[in-house]
Amino acid sequence: MALAIQAPAKLNRFLAVLGRRADGFHELELVTTVLEGVADLTDSLEGEPAPELTLAITGPMGEGLVADESNLVIKAWRLLEEAAQRPLPATLRLEKRIPHGAGLGGGSSDAAAALRLGNQLFALGLQEGELLRMAGRLGSDVPLFLLGGTVLGLGRGERVFPLRPVPLEPLLLAHPGLHVSTPSVYRALQDVGYPFPEALASQPGGTAPPWRNDLTGAALWVCPPLAEVRDALRDTGGEPLLCGSGSCWAARYDTVQARDAAAGRISGERPDWGLWRV
Ligand SMILES: C[C@](O)(CO)[C@H](O)COP(=O)(O)OP(=O)(O)OC[C@H]1O[C@@H](n2ccc(N)nc2=O)[C@H](O)[C@@H]1O
Numbered sequence: 001m002a003l004a005i006q007a008p009a010k011l012n013r014f015l016a017v018l019g020r021r022a023d024g025f026h027e028l029e030l031v032t033t034v035l036e037g038v039a040d041l042t043d044s045l046e047g048e049p050a051p052e053l054t055l056a057i058t059g060p061m062g063e064g065l066v067a068d069e070s071n072l073v074i075k076a077w078r079l080l081e082e083a084a085q086r087p088l089p090a091t092l093r094l095e096k097r098i099p100h101g102a103g104l105g106g107g108s109s110d111a112a113a114a115l116r117l118g119n120q121l122f123a124l125g126l127q128e129g130e131l132l133r134m135a136g137r138l139g140s141d142v143p144l145f146l147l148g149g150t151v152l153g154l155g156r157g158e159r160v161f162p163l164r165p166v167p168l169e170p171l172l173l174a175h176p177g178l179h180v181s182t183p184s185v186y187r188a189l190q191d192v193g194y195p196f197p198e199a200l201a202s203q204p205g206g207t208a209p210p211w212r213n214d215l216t217g218a219a220l221w222v223c224p225p226l227a228e229v230r231d232a233l234r235d236t237g238g239e240p241l242l243c244g245s246g247s248c249w250a251a252r253y254d255t256v257q258a259r260d261a262a263a264g265r266i267s268g269e270r271p272d273w274g275l276w277r278v
């Protein structure tokens with residue numbers, strides 16, 4: 001019987017870079033919200049046992065993605081096979097609605113969905129701790145999608161802890177169709193210089209974490225046209241925040257009305273941009 005798992009996008013409302021580690025990764029402090037329930041910004045992974053492993057990719061954001069061993073869904077499946085010590089042949093269908101290279105974690109979310117799907121489909125009985133370890137091997141962003149909700153991320157982002165939900169303000173996400181490479185943004189931190197973050201723990205108790213992304217300068221260095229999206233959102237009265245390593249921006253507004261007016265204006269001026277209301 002076929003099973004389907006939803007794979008939502010994420011928003012890092014707080015991303016502090018604490019420094020560069022000996023292994024080349026960066027030590028981070030992150031507060032991330034998994035954007036559950038936003039249908040047009042959620043991938044779907046469906047599968048059923050079959051004679052051999054195949055992956056088909058469809059959906060509005062499927063173009064340009066390859067369904068080979070480089071795909072995070074297949075990489076996750078191979079880790080499941082390693083844990084099960086046997087092949088897990090299945091027909092997999094991935095419906096892509098999250099743009100890739102946008103900082104919304106779509107590939108990571110698909111990988112987490114694949115771990116859960118394979119574990120259920122073949123009744124592997126892998127426990128949460130084991131799945132989290134496998135997720136961390138696939139990518140720094142993958143474990144947070146296994147938790148869902150609002151998540152504190154430490155280390156390179158893979159050490160995750162559930163937080164009390166931080167309510168999101170009315171948001172407008174704008175995607176200019178540019179693809180920004182995450183490694184190139186982290187590398188550019190050397191060129192633009194490090195910020196000097198106060199630790200999240202030093203924020204006054206009870207307040208929401210600040211709207212902050214220390215990768216912004218580096219991403220603008222790598223991809224200067226990103227500034228156009230930031231400025232367009234600012235012109236509508238929003239407070240823009242770069243999503244992860246870009247290229248999407250999320251702007252927060254005081255009211256739903258202000259956000260909806262902004263969406264109307266930007267969709268008229270920039271019909272080529274992807275827009276999502278959250
Ligand atoms: C920008 C974020 O999306 C914020 O959540 C993540 O930090 C990126 O997470 P991700 O895409 O899962 O990243 P990974 O696949 O683990 O790493 C991709 C590349 O990004 C850089 N990288 C990533 C995470 C980190 N803490 N420090 C890094 O320097 C490394 O060059 C690494 O080779």
Ligand SMILES: Nc1ncnc2c1ncn2[C@@H]1O[C@H](COP(=O)(O)OP(=O)(O)OP(=O)(O)O)[C@@H](O)[C@H]1O
Pocket residue numbers: 065070071072073099100101102103104105106107108109110111141180182244245246247
């Ligand atoms: N199933 C997948 N969906 C999207 N990208 C994938 C997938 N499998 C592999 N990739 C590769 O991973 C890269 C990053 O994809 P992803 O959608 O996670 O980017 P992102 O939104 O910038 O995420 P992050 O903020 O985690 O860097 C893509 O450019 C693509 O080459």
